[in-house]
């Protein structure tokens with residue numbers, strides 16, 4: 279069970295290798311997994327009225343946010359993850375639901391969404407990929423759509439994942455392509471992440 283933000287595993291594999299993530303699911307080494315919908319995302323989802331929104335959750339892991347969306351009546355939800363072991367588990371867990379499960383690399387994924395939810399995917403990527411993340415994310419969101427979710431506002435004492443960051447870094451990174459409508463400390467984080475998460479709501483320019 280997830281108890282802190284420190285989900286580092288010491289091995290020599292590149293985190294860009296799907297096998298890295300696959301192995302972590304195979305060995306149950308999933309310290310990031312809260313076992314429940316992220317409270318800030320839950321509160322955000324609760325205030326969404328349009329159940330027809332086309333929603334993407336990249337790096338979705340065990341997809342608690344997707345389960346919550348389905349429970350709330352959203353029907354156009356796609357989860358994307360690079361780890362085959364995980365997506366196979368999701369196909370079983372969500373059989374018979376409307377959830378779209380895509381096994382792919384985020385950077386290759388094509389689509390257009392009203393809303394993309396960010397929950398410990400950005401921090402799982404090598405910082406050298408952050409500009410590509412921002413550029414590709416921009417292509418995935420329809421005009422008037424949103425990138426919403428949480429980013430860490432802390433550093434970590436070791437190489438990631440997770441990789442930390444600051445509000446200023448995120449501002450510099452996202453502002454060229456997104457209007458930064460909201461970026462503020464979460465008031466409702468999981469107890470283990472209190473004071474370490476920023477809630478973001480960015481709109482593509």
Ligand SMILES: C[S@@+](CC[C@H](N)C(=O)[O-])C[C@H]1O[C@@H](n2cnc3c(N)ncnc32)[C@H](O)[C@@H]1O
Pocket residue numbers: 293299300310311312336337338339340341358359360361364382383384385397398399402
């Ligand atoms: C730290 S985990 C977070 C999982 C989930 N969001 C959560 O909070 O429980 C990062 C997830 O991103 C996935 N992932 C890593 N790189 C990816 C990529 N390039 N494309 C799609 N998924 C990726 C991993 O397989 C893993 O499930």
